Amino acid sequence: MADTLTVKDNRTGKQYEIPISDGTIPASALREIKVDDEDFGLMSYDPAYKNTASCRSAITFIDGEKGILRYRGYPIEQLAEQSSFLEVSYLLLKGELPNQSELDTWVDKITHHTYVHQYMIQAMEGFKWDAHAMGKLVSLLGTLSTFYEDSKNVRNAAVRDEHIIKIIAKMPTIAAWCFRHMQGRPYIYPDNGLSYAGNFMNMLFRMAEPQYKPDPAIEKALDVLFILHADHEQNCSTSAARAVGSAETDPYCSLAAAAAALYGPLHGGANEAVLRMLEEIGNLGNIPGFIEGVKNRERRLMGFGHRVYKNYDPRARIIKKLAHEVFAVTGKNPLLEIALELEKIALNDEFFVERKLYPNVDFYSGLIYQSIGFPVEFFPVLFAIPRAAGWLAQWQEMLMDPEQKIARPMQIYTGAGERAYVPMDKR
Numbered sequence: 212m213a214d215t216l217t218v219k220d221n222r223t224g225k226q227y228e229i230p231i232s233d234g235t236i237p238a239s240a241l242r243e244i245k246v247d248d249e250d251f252g253l254m255s256y257d258p259a260y261k262n263t264a265s266c267r268s269a270i271t272f273i274d275g276e277k278g279i280l281r282y283r284g285y286p287i288e289q290l291a292e293q294s295s296f297l298e299v300s301y302l303l304l305k306g307e308l309p310n311q312s313e314l315d316t317w318v319d320k321i322t323h324h325t326y327v328h329q330y331m332i333q334a335m336e337g338f339k340w341d342a343h344a345m346g347k348l349v350s351l352l353g354t355l356s357t358f359y360e361d362s363k364n365v366r367n368a369a370v371r372d373e374h375i376i377k378i379i380a381k382m383p384t385i386a387a388w389c390f391r392h393m394q395g396r397p398y399i400y401p402d403n404g405l406s407y408a409g410n411f412m413n414m415l416f417r418m419a420e421p422q423y424k425p426d427p428a429i430e431k432a433l434d435v436l437f438i439l440h441a442d443h444e445q446n447c448s449t450s451a452a453r454a455v456g457s458a459e460t461d462p463y464c465s466l467a468a469a470a471a472a473l474y475g476p477l478h479g480g481a482n483e484a485v486l487r488m489l490e491e492i493g494n495l496g497n498i499p500g501f502i503e504g505v506k507n508r509e510r511r512l513m514g515f516g517h518r519v520y521k522n523y524d525p526r527a528r529i530i531k532k533l534a535h536e537v538f539a540v541t542g543k544n545p546l547l548e549i550a551l552e553l554e555k556i557a558l559n560d561e562f563f564v565e566r567k568l569y570p571n572v573d574f575y576s577g578l579i580y581q582s583i584g585f586p587v588e589f590f591p592v593l594f595a596i597p598r599a600a601g602w603l604a605q606w607q608e609m610l611m612d613p614e615q616k617i618a619r620p621m622q623i624y625t626g627a628g629e630r631a632y633v634p635m636d637k638r
């Protein structure tokens with residue numbers, strides 16, 4: 212059986228053979244379907260790209276029905292258990308797991324690019340101290356591009372590699388400094404003797420102690436959370452990175468655009484929204500009323516539902532387990548009880564079952580973040596740090612893909628036809 216789709220245009224009676232490969236038809240083939248030579252040709256209409264593949268990608272595989280997530284073929288569960296965030300970043304960017312010497316070189320390079328230009332502090336000081344940390348992060352990513360003029364040579368592989376390392380290295384520094392700025396505390400400089408997550412904790416939490424020693428359980432938990440958030444194929448922020456990057460914008464500004472997309476409450480801002488929701492519910496007795504409100508469409512159960520997963524998000528399962536390990540150190544987060552009860556009720560309620568709404572990555576991550584001592588407005592920043600590795604891997608893949616061009620969707624024009632300008636005194 213040929214891998215083709217036969218389409219008959221009932222307007223003209225003409226028949227077309229459209230090739231099918233990888234379960235997909237090329238949208239450009241539709242353009243051949245015309246009523247006459249003047250006709251532009253058929254387009255597909257797909258708001259929010261719900262059924263449109265915008266690229267070929269070899270980075271992340273998701274089977275939303277089965278709840279499977281793999282980076283470069285490796286199951287997320289195995290990576291979370293056995294790998295480290297920097298090793299996973301290497302895997303995402305280069306396609307293969309590094310050998311020991313490749314990993315050592317990679318970690319060494321990232322460790323030695325964590326400092327940012329001192330003038331970044333002046334940029335930071337321009338913000339109101341209580342401004343949202345994501346607004347600051349978006350701006351600071353753009354600001355970094357002003358220090359690295361050469362980063363716009365995006366077609367040069369060596370330049371790309373250099374700035375990929377710089378971005379992964381500097382994300383924790385600018386993120387931690389946003390945190391310190393919020394608290395009115397002095398900025399802490401990177402400590403090269405610590406791990407990626409350990410150094411991040413040092414820049415966040417160190418006070419007067421001569422050397423900061425991260426709690427190993429929290430350090431490990433942060434590293435696992437970084438692995439789980441590192442990539443998630445063509446989500447809203449990654450699509451933003453690819454779209455902006457397709458104009459050959461430098462990687463700092465492309466990632467600023469991605470971070471801006473991540474900021475939204477329907478995307479990376481959801482963990483913040485989950486915590487606010489749990490705090491608002493306040494106690495177990497308020498849960499039934501809250502669920503009724505969700506079913507009456509007065510509100511959404513934040514941290515539930517996903518565009519792709521129609522099953523338990525595999526990351527949520529790992530995070531739920533991780534939460535108990537963190538609480539063993541920090542003490543139990545009192546909101547955990549509310550979250551567990553909400554999950555139990557929702558998973559057994561027809562409304563959620565019918566719509567295949569399950570906990571997503573954000574449902575439990577906020578509880579961990581809060582227990583470690585992060586304010587809710589900092590949660591999306593914690594998401595952005597590791598996701599930078601995924602954004603960069605996808606940005607690089609887009610640039611190297613000969614089929615890609617500047618992103619430029621079509622539209623169905625629904626506005627007025629041509630009309631003559633009306634002078635002010637005639638309106």
Ligand code: ACO
Nearest residue numbers: 477478479481505511512513514515516517518566571573
């Ligand atoms: N609470 C209540 N109902 C929901 C929820 C929810 N969290 N999510 C979806 N639904 C319902 C919708 O009302 C809709 O019902 P209907 O068919 O009767 O109208 C149905 O489920 C399908 O929902 P859509 O909005 O069409 O699904 P979509 O794929 O567009 O949205 C999204 C996915 C945005 C994640 C949505 O589930 C949501 O808003 N969830 C809450 C926010 C959240 O947790 N976001 C984090 C996502 S993970 C991430 O970005 C890292």
